[in-house]
Amino acid sequence: MDFAGAYSWPNLRFLLQGFWMTLQVAGLAIVFSFILGVVLGTIRYARIPVLSTVIAFIVDTIRNLPLLLIIFFIGIVLPQTGLRLPVFWAAVVGLSIFEGAMIAEIVRSGLSSVDKGQVEAARASGLSYMQTLRHIILPLGLRRMSPPMVSQFIALIKDTSLAVIISLPELMRNVQVLSGSSFAYVIPALIFASLLYFTVNYSLSLVAKRLEARQT
Incomplete structure (x- = not known):
């Protein structure tokens, strides 16, 4: 192991440039x-005829696909059909679609957890119904879903490494x-x-714990 060579400024700068790319994506x-998740989750919760069913099918399909497959499809398969995105945006789109589906389920569950009595009182x-959804259900639901949503964002940051494909x-x-x-530079x-991943993700986990503590 060559820590001195690996941690020379040119090498550290190279790694930090990659980390900056990770943070941007x-x-x-x-x-x-x-x-995307709030919109899709709200539509699912609202149970709009036909539309909610179609959205539910799309969300469940995406949630049951590997993220690696989605990134591969957008970054490698689509260009062969003539639809070419820069690598940066291919990664952003792939992550957004997958994580949007995951967040949609969090949103749907969060909205469903709002006490029915409050909805009936409104x-x-x-x-x-739309005013109740906007002024009562969404604000209460978003507060309750904040901790799991932050946890999902932590997973998203780690999932950016899959864009290596x-x-x-x-x-x-x-x-x-x-x-x-x-x-000698591997380890x-x-x-x-x-350490870079831990610093960012641990900071976000503290935010999630603080938000969760406020719910109790």
């Missing part, structure tokens, strides 16, 4: 998957490249990458 995927006060220059891809230049590079 994860950040965009978190935003897009949250929006309707009795003269609010329409489409050669996205994220952290694990750069670890792979650096390790390929010298076998030091993996240790450094582990």
Whole structure:
């Protein structure tokens, strides 16, 4: 093991560039998957005829597919049909679709957990179904689903490493490249990458625990 060589500034900068790519992909995927998940989860909860059934089928199908397969399909298969996305956006789209489906189920469960009495009281006060959904159900549901949603975002950050299959220059891809230049760099590079992942994910786990504590 060559820690001194592996941790030279050029090598560290190379790994940090990969980590920055990881954070960019994860950040965009978190935003897009949250929006997608809230929309799909709300539609499923609302039980809109036909539409809710179609959405439920799509969400359940995506949730039961490997994320690696989705990224592979978007980044490698689609370009062969003429629909080519830059590697960066292929990773963002793949992660957003998969995590959006996972969040949709969290949203549906969170909305379903809202006490029926509160919903009935809102309707009795003269609010329409959509007003009740917007002003009562969604705010209460989002508070309750915050901890599992943060946990899902932690999983998303770790899942960015799967984009290595489409050669996205994220952290694990750069670890792979650096390790390929010298076998002595393998363990030091993996240790450094582990520390970066741990720092971000542990910080988010603390946020999830704090949000969960507020629910009790």
